Amino acid sequence: MNTADAVVIGGGVIGTSIAYRLAEYRKVVLIEQGEIGAQTSGSCDKAIFLQSKKPGFPIKLAKASREIYENLEEELGMSIEFKTNGGMIVMESEAHMEAMKKFVKERRKAGMDVRLLDRQEVHAWQPSLSSHIIGASWCSQDAEVNPLLLSQAFARAAKRRGVEMRTHTEVIDILCEHQKVVGVQTSHGHIATGTVVNAAGPFASKIAEMAGVGLTIMPRRGAILITEKMNPMIHGNILCSQYIAAKHAASDTYDMPSYGIGLSLGQTASGNLLIGGSREFKGFDKSVGPEVLSAIAKHASRIAPVLHNVKVIRSMVGFRPFTGDGLPIIDQAKEVEGFIIAAGHEGDGIALAPITGHLVAGLLENQEQYQDLLKPLRLDRLQAV
């Protein structure tokens, strides 16, 4: 019979980060229904944005994760194309100026290196942007990473610590006795374990249901265009002020732009441009229509006219796990002992993957230093509303 001290369900950036940290203390098996980093973590942009987070706890959490990134390549023993090129949020209209001034002020107060750039400064740094951009907020702490390499790096490092990776394996049932986890039934056999970590991202609700745990995480569909390789033309990551509005709008409300369009623009180390993106609630339907892709292209080419003649080689679509308040859930279920939830990072999974591994290890091993970061991530914060 197979046994493990902990079974991690989900092999994206979150699951692999957790498996790697937990393996320091336990015998861990990771179960992934497909390939490592092939779903949400393989169809997202590459930004580690700090300034886009809300002041208060979300910024505190993102900063803790960002600090881990500083030495992560060294720790994991391979390149993840981590670059500290900063990031900017551009404004197209004077109407956004007041809100942007407040935005910058709040973040400076939170101890971040953020400042307002005027038109000339924006163009000096990003000559590719349209001359109608009136200004931008700039944060030197925003960074970039290759999400594909990040998943692979965590997975490899986890393997070296003895984690058994079972890809192409589906979870069929979570076995419980007397409100306690006792095992996981998979498409390739049974694993006896007292601890299950649900890191299934947008599929986390389905996994929770198997354990009889109520969990509402909705798939929020996002599409991104990928272009041919170009010489360096974009420095760091660029968002637009509309992106921030779409990100923080709780649902498809009246202030949501159509298809939740907001610019997210960056260039990978290999030269491809990633042009995002949209935010829609469409269940698990992956077929994004041409109107959405066209709207992304239209919005991006208005802000960066240099893109006009760049060829789009494909689009990619991912499901971001949406909790409702913009924060993930990292907690033990009340109903079932040994059932841990670590999901719901929505569009912040790349930024928050490093700290999530530490937090789950901190939760399971009762490490005092992480308790203040874990408290606001409890499941009952959402149920109380």
Add this chain to the structure above:
Amino acid sequence: MNFILKRVVKLMGTDTVICRCEEVMRSEVVRELEHGAVTSKALKLKTRVGMGVCQGRICRPLLEQVISFYTGGTRLPSPDLKSHHPVRPLSVIELAETGKDL
């Protein structure tokens, strides 16, 4: 077609280029196969094979033959590489101006 490709795989050297867009050599593909990758999706994520301008239109049949050659034809019932919009590369402005036809 498959018969010819099978012969081609046998004739290849380790430094034969599988994916021209991303310059992925057969040796890199084989190394990942030896490390446990069994699908073209896994190989793509690990080596960037098929991630270039042609999006696998040229290299996919060859890649699949290499996988088949090394895994003895045992293919997992998992989904392999899919095609994505747009069907052919088109410029950002063309895409922006259509809204309909891709």
